[in-house]
Amino acid sequence: MKITRIINNNVVCAVNERHQEMMLLGSGIGFQKKKGDAVTVEKIEKEFFLKSKHVTGKLYALLAQIPMEYIRVSDSIIQYAKQSLDKELNENIYLTLTDHINFAVSRYKQGMNFNNALLSEIKAFYANEYRVALKALEMINQEFNITLPEDEAGFIALHIVNAELGSEMEETMKITQLIQKVLNIIRYQFKIHFNENSLHYARLITHLKFFAYRLFNNTVVTSNDSDFLNIIKEKYKLEYQCSLRIAQFIRVDYGKELTEDELVYLTVHIKRVTDEEKV
Incomplete structure (x- = not known):
């Protein structure tokens, strides 16, 4: 070589x-x-x-300024995340996570800790990624002999979610906030408390995650199955009304329109999770 x-x-x-x-x-x-x-x-x-020349170039610039321990621990976390989640991650995480770890350690040494306002939501919506992030926090603390707060695990979890979706941190935070607002609408309309350990709740969160990603990236789901759409709208009227309320909120807050297909798939997930809470 x-x-x-x-x-x-x-x-x-x-x-x-x-x-x-x-x-x-x-x-x-x-x-x-x-x-x-x-x-x-x-x-x-x-x-x-690394396949991406863009990521490689930026990573070179970062590594010219920081010790190699940061990329080493970052790589260990990324490999652990891939294995634990059984998912491929966007290469950009090598840059963003390494940079974040460097910044977090630097802040800690200066006595500056940031609170993570979305920590509760991250724990609930991205449970698997958060478990990986807690392990990542152990790796970082051991490598640098420090004790970063749990809030940092939330930030690391978001970096992992970014890499799964191929999105940026700002977009992932918007997705997280949108999920919380949609859940509040469902919770208010049906006056229920979600069982966050249930399968249907996990499926709803997964659906909302990709639903929000599609929304912010202006992509839509179409099925061309009008019979199915009509059956769902007729059979699950209350749940469909809730979907319409969510659509109205999105129209007002984000200036975006939901397709009939999105409304119906959302209705199905609402039906499943609300039925579960009635049992």
Whole structure:
């Protein structure tokens, strides 16, 4: 392998025999090296193959400013998340999570802790991602010998959700807030308390997550099954009325219209979760 770029003493960019570009981490791997030199294989601790040139370029710039421990712990968290959630994650998480960890540790050392206003919602809506984030918090605290607050697990969970959806942090926070508002409408109309451990509640949250993602990205669901739509509207009248109320809220607050298909699928999920609460 030949070095094509030196980021710092511990991070280099190299190309292998198959002309694949990669990022290599290792203590002293770039020390007294220059472009074109052979990589000291024994010093390689981590190898990264990132497809996105945009992400790679920004990550290089970040790693030129921070110790390699941040990308190392970030990578460990990402691999754990992929395995635990059995999902692929957008490569952008290597940049955003590494940057967040660096910022969080820096804030902690300065005695500046941020409260996470959405922590309760994150725990409820993204339970699996939050469990991964709690483990991530353990990894970070152990690596840097610190004690970050639980609020940070909420932020990390959002980074994981971003990577699952391929969205930005701002959009994920908007999605989370929208889910909470929709649940409040359902809760108020049917005067129920959700069982957050139930299967139907989990399905409703999953539906709302992708429903909100579609809404903010201007994509729609269409089934072309008018018979099914009419049956649901007729059979579940109260639930459909609740969907119409949600549509009105979205129209007023977000200036977006829901399709009949979105309304009907929402109706089905509302029916399931409200029936469960009546049992």
